[in-house]
Structures are given as C-alpha cells and as structure tokens.
Amino acid sequence: MDALSDVLMAMRTSSPTAARTSSRAPWGVRFCQTRAAGCHVVLAGTCWLVSDHGEPVALGVGDVLFTPHGDGYALVDQLGRPIVDYEPRPDDATRLDEMHIDGAGAVTELLCAYYLFDPARPHPLLADLPAVVHLPARAGQHPSLRSAVELLGSELLDPRPGTEAALPALIDMLLLYVLRAWLAEQPPDTAGWATALRDPAITTVLRQIHRSPEKPWTVEDLAAVAGLSRAAFAKRFSTIIGQPPLTYLTWWRMTTAARLLRESDASLRTVATRCGYGSEYAFGKAFKRAYDVAPGQYRTQRPT
Incomplete structure (x- = not known):
C-alpha cells in the first residue's frame, strides 16, 4: 500500500457515516465541536x-467543505x-439523514460525511491541514472527486442491494479524493506531508516503514x-515530516499496535513482534508511554 492509504487506515477508528440532507430557507445549523471530521x-x-476561522464563505453547487479537526x-x-x-446525544434517535428543515424558501441539499479519528494519536498529516478546507467547484478540476460525490450521493438517494457494503468504501473514497485535491493545490515549496508525498525518496522510505515496522x-x-547519505537523509526527512526518522x-509502530489491538x-506477543519489539515487556512500556494505558487495558476499552 502507498503512504496515503496507510495514513487513512491508521487515522480512522470506526466506520464512517454519510447522509443527504435537505433544508428549505430560512435555516441555520451549528455543528458543535466534536471528535469527528466533517465533509x-x-x-x-x-x-x-460561518466559523471562527475566517470570514464567512459562500458555498455553491459542487463546492466541497472539509473540517478535519x-x-x-x-x-x-x-x-x-x-x-x-x-x-444529538449518543442515545438520541435523531440521525443526520433525518435532518430535514422545512421552510417556504429555496432548497439546499447537502451530502454530509463524518469520520472519527483517533484523538490520542492524530496523524501529522492532519496537523498540516487548515481548520477548514474549501474546494470550490471549478470546471474540469478534480474529476475523481466529482465522481466519488456522484457515486456516494446516488447510493444514499436510492439504496439498493449491496448499498450497506458499498457506503463505507465510497465514504473513504470521498475522504481520499478530498485529501488528494488539497495536497495537489499546495505550492511545491510547502513543508509537511504535501511535500512528503511528492518526494520520491521520502515516499519510498515511508512505504518501507509502513510495510515493515x-x-x-x-x-x-x-x-x-x-x-541518500545519512546526514542528508536525516535532515531532509526531519525538515519535511517534522520529526526525525526514528521518532x-x-x-508508526505505536499507531499500528493500537489498530491491531x-x-x-492477536495476542500481545504477536502485536509486539509485528511492531518491532522483542518482548511484551518492552512493547508494554513503549505503548503505555504513548497512550498512558497498558496494551491490555487499551484493548479492553476498545475505543470507537
């Protein structure tokens, strides 16, 4: 798998959700702070x-809005x-796909998706993203993203046999294409993961770390x-990724361990071995240092 695919798998902690909503003017809805990233x-x-991160932004047909944090x-x-x-409260029967606001004015239809990311270990890619990613609709721009929106919207509008199996993959595909579109729009000299995923040397190293932690x-x-030479590589990796290679x-080992748990x-010994630790004790110490709980307790909690 490539580095971006690995990142998406590592970030998400449960199945994503999506829905279509319909609202007739006048209407206004505030989505409060939450663990979920919204699209x-x-x-x-x-x-x-309307947000605290800048002036109000007008949105038209085809515009994509992503709030990663x-x-x-x-x-x-x-x-x-x-x-x-x-x-809605966790025990509230109100669902996003039941959010329809009746009024006398013009209709606005939205495709909405939500992703739960691990709040304890956010991926550095998320830190690179602004509070609001706005991808305006432009003719000929991001055709793959437009196709993903069309496929997902169609399944939500007209559920058919197999829709429940298709939806998680389509929602993940939407997130992937949103991130690809944002990364593609970053200037070549931008630091962080936008540069990392365009740098063949760094991408190759990330792929090897992810494939064989x-x-x-x-x-x-x-x-x-x-x-590259040791010194040139260490400087390049730290500058682009924001942390030294072994850090x-x-x-990544701890992120992989959390996902396996x-x-x-898999037994704790197996998880330890797959994450590069020769003993459960050494693995347990490293995991507790990262997550503040022992691996067994983390597994029992089964964060969702």
Missing part, C-alpha cells in the same frame, strides 16, 4: 459557512439567520532506502 458537498442550492462551525442559507445547534531500522538503513518509526484478537 459537506453542496448538491443543490447555496449556503454559507472537529472544530465547531455553522451552515446557514443566508448570513444573519438564527442558528440551531445540531448536537517490525524491522530493526536504523537511520543508515533508511538513508540507503532513500538513496516517526516509533510513532482495536481491530484484531
């Missing part, structure tokens, strides 16, 4: 994004409308994979 696509009509924000049909909080990698080994390797019944 909205305007399918019909217009609306405004779970910050609160509001969507309104016109500026100045009264805003109602959308913050159990290997006893050294900086010299990784430099050889990159085809990232440890981060959440999603499999």
